Amino acid sequence: MPPVAPRPGDAIFASVERVNAELFTLTYGAIVRQLLTDLEEVEEVNKQLDQMGYNIGVRLVDEFLAKSNVSRCVDFKETAEVIAKVGFKMFLGVTASVSNWDAEGTACSIILEDNPLVDFVELPDTCQGLYYCNILSGVIRGALEMVSMKTEVTWLRDMLRGDDAFELQVKLLKQVPEEYPYKDDE
Amino acid sequence: MGREVSESCLENLLIEIVSSFCTGFYVDKPELAARRIEAIGFQVGHQLSERCAIDQPRFTDHLEAIKFICKDFWSELFKKQIDNLKTNHRGTFVLQDNRFRWLAHLSVDPSLDASSSIQDPSAMAKNKAAQATGMHLYFPCGIIRGALSNLGIPCAVSADISNLPACSFLVRIKA
Numbered sequence A: 001m002p003p004v005a006p007r008p009g010d011a012i013f014a015s016v017e018r019v020n021a022e023l024f025t026l027t028y029g030a031i032v033r034q035l036l037t038d039l040e041e042v043e044e045v046n047k048q049l050d051q052m053g054y055n056i057g058v059r060l061v062d063e064f065l066a067k068s069n070v071s072r073c074v075d076f077k078e079t080a081e082v083i084a085k086v087g088f089k090m091f092l093g094v095t096a097s098v099s100n101w102d103a104e105g106t107a108c109s110i111i112l113e114d115n116p117l118v119d120f121v122e123l124p125d126t127c128q129g130l131y132y133c134n135i136l137s138g139v140i141r142g143a144l145e146m147v148s149m150k151t152e153v154t155w156l157r158d159m160l161r162g163d164d165a166f167e168l169q170v171k172l173l174k175q176v177p178e179e180y181p182y183k184d185d186e
Numbered sequence B: 001m002g003r004e005v006s007e008s009c010l011e012n013l014l015i016e017i018v019s020s021f022c023t024g025f026y027v028d029k030p031e032l033a034a035r036r037i038e039a040i041g042f043q044v045g046h047q048l049s050e051r052c053a054i055d056q057p058r059f060t061d062h063l064e065a066i067k068f069i070c071k072d073f074w075s076e077l078f079k080k081q082i083d084n085l086k087t088n089h090r091g092t093f094v095l096q097d098n099r100f101r102w103l104a105h106l107s108v109d110p111s112l113d114a115s116s117s118i119q120d121p122s123a124m125a126k127n128k129a130a131q132a133t134g135m136h137l138y139f140p141c142g143i144i145r146g147a148l149s150n151l152g153i154p155c156a157v158s159a160d161i162s163n164l165p166a167c168s169f170l171v172r173i174k175a
Helices: A009-015 A021-039 A042-068 A074-090 A134-146 B007-021 B030-052 B062-080 B128-150
Strands: A018-020 A097-099 A107-112 A149-157 A168-175 B004-006 B083-089 B092-095 B155-160 B167-173
Touching: A009 A042, A009 A074, A009 A168, A018 A021, A018 B007, A018 B062, A021 A168, A021 B004, A021 B007, A042 A074, A042 A134, A042 B007, A074 A107, A074 A134, A074 A168, A074 B004, A074 B007, A134 A149, A134 A168, A134 B004, A134 B128, A168 B167, B004 B007, B007 B030, B007 B128, B030 B062, B030 B128, B062 B083, B062 B092, B062 B128, B128 B167
Parallel strands: none
Antiparallel strands: A018 B004, A097 A107, A107 A168, A149 A168, B083 B092, B092 B167, B155 B167
């Protein structure tokens, strides 16, 4: 039997259960607001959002692999493309693009021009230093760690800070070789 | 049809709300955690009903407003209406959703009585599973309270899941 072809992101998005994006956006906003009240320090809020994203990414990768039929990516370049074209589309319904590769092919930018997390969001001056969408960087880091890639994800551009797009730099730190729990002869 | 995201985005956020407010700083303070989770729901309900009620004529009485919650508002949230509405005509309403989506993926001990536990989170501290499920109910209760509050109706909201997968929300309007 031929291998099952990977499914394009929009086909998956069309087939999954979906909810009103407003509900999602408002819920995320309410979380950020509550964390700002509770944690007081913007830096702590950034950390907490990243951690929540990481936990989500760890879970989300299973759903991603199950629904997308994506097979093993040959290299980090392909991985980044798959995240941008399939991952973002099937969960958030938007497409991201990949650019700014470094010479070694271990760092790139994922660029998002349309981001449902920030619909109707404006940051007050007191939130300088807040990475409002930090949950996204956590999700990418968490998901990639589950497929043996240690990464560092940082924001280079942020529309809430006046930039013209969201740009996440994803840097591959280490590809952890897969360890099998058993040896053949045991 | 407005903009949509995959349901698992929202589900995962709800899981993280509960888990991040029930660990770390809040681990021994379930009452505080519960209040935070309810507050997040309240905020969402308040804003969402503002947007959702924009084209509605002014409600003439409480029942009208509750019906708006059961039909239009619930449809915004779940693409379905509340299945059953009961009232004693003295300010208490029971809104039942026969298959409440946000609990569909949770494993729940059917023997627990959340209607009492949700009023008193410390009482469920003994039973971790009951507590975890109870924590997931504060968000929708907060949403309903926030939505009604935005319509000028102060109330208290609790939930009963003794009949899963059905979930009933008890709304007591403050005189």
